[in-house]
Amino acid sequence: MAAPEFKVPEFREFPTVPALVPGAMAHSKPYVANEKVQEGIGLPGQLVENWEAKAIDKFGELLGKYRSLKVFMDSCVHCGACTDKCHYFIGTGDPKNMPVARQELMRSVYRRYFTLPGKLFPKLVGARDMTREVLDEWFSYFWQCSECRRCSVFCPYGIDTAEVTMAARHIMDSIGHGQKYSNEILGKVHKIGNNLGLPGPALEDTLLGLEEDVKEDTGVDVKYPLDVQGAEVLLVTPSADFFAEPHIESLIGYGKVFHAAGISWTLSSYASEAGNFGLFNGDYNMMRKVAMRIREQALELGVKRIVVGECGHAWRVAYAFWNTLIGLGNNGNDPYAVELQKQLDPRYKEPSHICEFTWDLIQQGRLKFDKEANDSRIITFHDSCNVARGSRMGDHAGGQFDIPRSIIKAVANHYVDMAPETVREKTFCCGGGGGVLTDDLLELRVKGAFPRMEALKHTVDAHGVNFMATICAICKAQFSKVLPYYGFNMRMVGGVHQLVSTAIRLGDEQ
Ligand code: SF4
């Protein structure tokens, strides 16, 4: 690894509030999307004429549509409870990365155009015109938020900075000032079906290769089926699972679980992406368009269940938004949603997370493990933000924390949690979520990972932890990249189903 052009934060004996370094990250900006990328997903190619007024119009539209945004704009009392809760503030010291300051970037504009004091006495109330300088600041600092929602856990009013960020990004998109990485990915999903732009034949090849590898490794014919009409389960998983390391190890694990349980399943070449970057841009129409591919395929293939693989934001979109976006669940009343409800098996939760699916099978005694196979691993678990704070699993509160840990404990003998203030609902973001997993934001990603790296270091020093499991494709990619900056092996991160894959007993199924 070449020496970085920025200073990697140093581990501290006792975590304290960082010293303020005004402007420390003012230079951090992702690439702006070019005309082709923007127009490819139906957005203006470049900054539109009269963009200032159009941005304010869009802002007004969002305030009218989303009551939460208006409440968030009006209700902050500047109590300071959120100030030191953001991993980007902790890692950079830049005061504009305090959640309250991030909100203020938008609230100052809100005051100017949507409140009487701001219209009459802008300077007195800290109201700002929408200017190029403000837009540049928005582009910089709203792309220094991973929409992780940690700050909202500590806010006495429940103000969700992630929603403020989403609204700001949506406004910028609408005036032709989008972010290259996220919008390029959305374009690939619309055109090809997944974030990586992996076409159907390449996917088929990959899955065939995987079958050969697993056969060689285990001697068992585990299948990784694609586009199988009439399969019981449609598995929708992040496309990184098809080829990236360590993601593919979890895909191998899913296949082994289906095989061992004797449940027919399929992947889809048309709906080959569980991730949904529409969430990151706060654009519900975009989210719907991406999610609709999954409904179309579920109908087309005639499956009875839809299961979502290890991906944090995909699970949040599925759990919290699929009902309104694609009519999955009780809300759907358009003919296709009604047809899908009739088709799906009512005995199962729709959608289900792969961890719920595997845990149910474990509880029924339908999977057997050799836990010793994982004995070389001392494991900890990183809760991913969108699972921890944007969804649930199972039938009890906190299931999204307990189920992955229960699976790990069922398949391995050595498990330790990281410090309580850094896990479960208080978990720290990996530093690469929310659309910032791009090398043009590497400094931000490395510094934003700092609080998680500190917590990890404590478990490494105290317990010899050598494996950090997680159930998010972005966390896996981000940690693989940033772990070496903190002196750890990049292979230390992996999926929960990677651990399942190591220990599961094949070949003795009934
Ligand atoms: S990155 Fe997370 S903690 Fe920081 S401001 Fe955004 S939502 Fe809040």
Ligand code: SF4
């Ligand atoms: S914790 Fe909530 S009310 Fe307090 S400063 Fe932060 S956003 Fe405002």
